[in-house]
Amino acid sequence: MSGKPVAFEATMCIAVVLVALFPMTPLAGKEVAPQSTAHISGHAFDASTKRGIHPFRISASPADSESTFAPATTMTAPDGSYSVVIEVSKPVRCLVRCSYAANIGSCARVGTKTLDLEPGQKNELDFAARAPVTVPVRFVNADGSPSAVMRSVAVRLAGAGMNMKGVAVVGGDGRVVLEGLPPDCRFEVLGCGVTPYFGEIFAVSEPIEGKPGEELPEVVLMSGRKGGFEGIMHDAGGNGLPNRQLDCWARLKDGTLYRVRSRNADGIGRFLFVGPLAEGLYPQIFIVCRRTDAATADMALVPDVEIVAGSITDLGILTTRRLLPEEEAELLGRSWRSPSE
Known part of the structure; x- marks a missing residue:
């Protein structure tokens, strides 16, 4: 006797017999395809100066119903470079979009390109665009002190009514800098309360418009009776x-x-x-x-x-x-x- 319980030895014998009679096979329809990654990288640059521009939003999403993968989004770095990694298990077709990415939200699309991707593939894709516009904004009372009621800023196309392009929070000093606005578009800046969507709009600027890469003069909006x-x-x-x-x-x-x-x-x-x-x-x-x-x-x-x-x-x-x-x-x-x- 080896000292092991008889019940244990019997159980092991039964297990060996079962494995021999019924070898393990993959279950039909339950195979998990091996996952891999595809890489997309490149630059967004100014079409006239060839310098990298920022900020832009780069997104990758399926181009058709047969291409299934989780969409991915990234922002360009200060030098205009970007890199997107997506999980793929088979060849797919991908839509890559580049958009102006103001800090109030995506404002306008620069371009869309289609790529055929395979697992493990690396792709270079550049976008030529016009540099975005920057607008410093300040909310004040009549004496020039920071406004206590205007706590967020929104932007809309001039004359677009309530069609907001997004909202950004204003700092305690009443200042905020809007970055990434498309050039050669007429916008209005709105001074809002916590949110503009419930009528809390206290001030609206004159229409503003900037050239590519321009920083516009400070927009000052006033609250109060x-x-x-x-x-x-x-x-x-x-x-x-x-x-x-x-x-x-x-x-x-x-x-x-x-x-x-x-x-x-x-x-x-x-x-x-x-x-x-x-x-x-x-x-x-x-x-x-x-x-x-x-x-x-x-x-x-x-x-x-x-x-x-x-x-x-x-x-x-x-x-x-x-x-x-x-x-x-x-x-x-x-x-x-x-x-x-």
Whole structure:
């Protein structure tokens, strides 16, 4: 006797007999195909400068019903490079998409390409595009302090109503930088509460548009109880300036120049800005009247304007003087361009 229990030896004998009589075979329909990976890498670069651009979103997804694999997404690195790895067990057809990837969400597609992939295959795929636009945004109260009510920012195509392109959270200083917006598109920036989707939209910017790779001037949006102002524009000779486009800026107490939405004067030069400014005292309001010759503009400067919520402040008759482009660049910190540019 070996000292092992008789029951144990009997059990082992039965197991050996069963294995001999019924060898293990794969169950029909239960085979698991070996998994492997396919790699897609490349660059997104500016079509004119050939420099890598960022941020862009690269996504890989099945191109047809026979190509089954889990979609994969990645972002380009600062130099424009990217790498996507997908799990495949057989040859598949893949759609690779490149999109502008603003920090408020994907805005516009750059291009789509189709690849045939096999397990273990490595592929190089580049995308030529136009560099995205960057827009710094700041939310303020009438005194220039950070807004306490506008806590997120959204972007939409100009005139697109509630068709938002995404939402980003604003920092405690009221600032956020929007990155990755498509160039040569007219957008509006929205100052929102926690979310814009329940009517919490407190301010909307003038339409903005940037060239490839451009960083636009800071967009300042104001919250608070709103009031407006009105007046009549005259030239130095006392003549009304009818039907002119009026661009307006208000200087806040901290020195910030806040852009007010443009308006047109009526047939005698009268203008009305309804609800553009929060209640408070503004050290200066500048109203610039564009000339049709696209070479000069007229300007009126009004000091110490008190805005009362729910009311319209009458600025009276404003006498303008000729404003040269050099003066406007010094006064407003930017070069003047005609509306046609």
